[in-house]
Structures are given as structure tokens and as C-alpha cells.
Amino acid sequence: MSGGCVAITGSASGLGAALRARLEAAGTEVIGVDLHDQEITADLSTADGRAAAVDAVREASGGTLSGAVACAGLGPQVNPAHLIAAVNYFGALAFLDGVGPMIQRGGAAVAVGSNSATMTPQDEEGLVDLLLGGNEEQALQVADGLHGAIVYGMSKLALSRAVRIRVGEWGERGVRLNAIAPGPIDTPLLQGGLDDPELGPLIEALPVPLDRRASADEIAAVAEFLLSDDAAYVHGSIVFCDGGSDALIRPDGL
16 A cells, blocks of 8 residues: 555554564555554543544544554453453544544454354353443453453454445445464564463464464554555455464364
């Protein structure tokens, strides 16, 4: 993508920072949203923080964007676990729904999901249904009774489904909406999981056919493609960029 203006959450580090660097190198203006060190400071774990972020993007962009990326997220090691659902699902979706109408026809948005969405066992408490139903108070209560890894995977699954649910509405506006589903990426978020004595060995044990982790820039390149005119007919897709892990584990997944 070159030119235009893209709003990115989680742009201060990791994947968001890598995507910002790629877009700016191509001549695109970026409005960064994060907890610190960006044009907009906002806490996406709260309704007030989400609303403030959307209002600030509207003011900074003059109400017109060429694209948006919901990249901010918390890892499975975060405690209390309800914060994972609050940021990864409700924060991401509120941002996309809030700035979506600002994206001009022909533009695009990307949500950052995860291949854990298809690998995490579904919880028996119906967290995905609560998330998709928009019942935040109850969803966060349920999340606090679950392991953080379950909440992480279910929040990413719900976000990916929410992307697909919106294809009609967004398509009518002439704006594309897709998601990416990365595997392990060398970022601070992953390092937090690796440092956890329980989660670390599980992350290390995940089979990756390409036998390595992705760099943040490699995954940013996929998001950049989905924002670009080269992906002009890609809409409602969940693009796995996980070194082959999902295909290895779920060869009959389609």
C-alpha cells in the first residue's frame, strides 16, 4: 500500500510496529494507537478507552482513512484472564466497527487473529457465544474462570468469526475486511508466553513444518498485502500465516 492513511492499534511494538514501518516506508501515513509512545494513547480493555480511541482517530484523520488494522492484543499468560477477552475481542471489534465507516470505498481493514483459534479446545462455558453476542459483562466473568490459554484462543476464534459475519455490511460500503491467523512470532507478546513456566513448554512443543518462528516483518507483509489493491478481491478471508502448523494438525480442516 502506498499513500493514504491507516490507523493501527498496538503499533508501539511487535507486529504493529513492524507493520507501521512497512507502511511508512511505502509512503502511507500511519496513526498509531497504543498504551504509550504513539499518536493516540488509549486503553482498549475498557469501553471508554475504545470510544476515546475511535474519536481520536476521527480527529487525527479528518474522518477519512484508507485502512485500519486491529493489532493490539494480550497473550495467554495475562492475569486476570478477562483482560485477554476485553482487549483481544471487544477492543479489536469496537475499534474496527468504530473506524470502519471512516474507511473510504476501495479501502480495507485487517484483524489480527491467531492459529490458536482452531487448535484450542472449545470451553464448555460458551465463551465464544457470549463474545459474539456482545455480552461483555458476562463474557468477562466467564473468562476469569478459564485458563488464559483457553480465553486467548476463544477470543481469537470469536474475532475471526466476527470478521466473516461482517462481510455483507462492509462489502456494501466497498470496504474489505479480512483477518490473519499467525502462529508464533518473535515479538514481546510471544516472549511473555515463553517466559511462563506452564505455557512456555507448550509453545515450544507446537509443531511448525517450516521449523522456525516468524519474524514480525514477515507477518506484517501479509497484513500489508491485505490492505493493498493487490488484494482487491480478498474479503472475509482468514489467512493462515503460521509456517504450516494448522495444515499439519488439521489436514482436513476445510
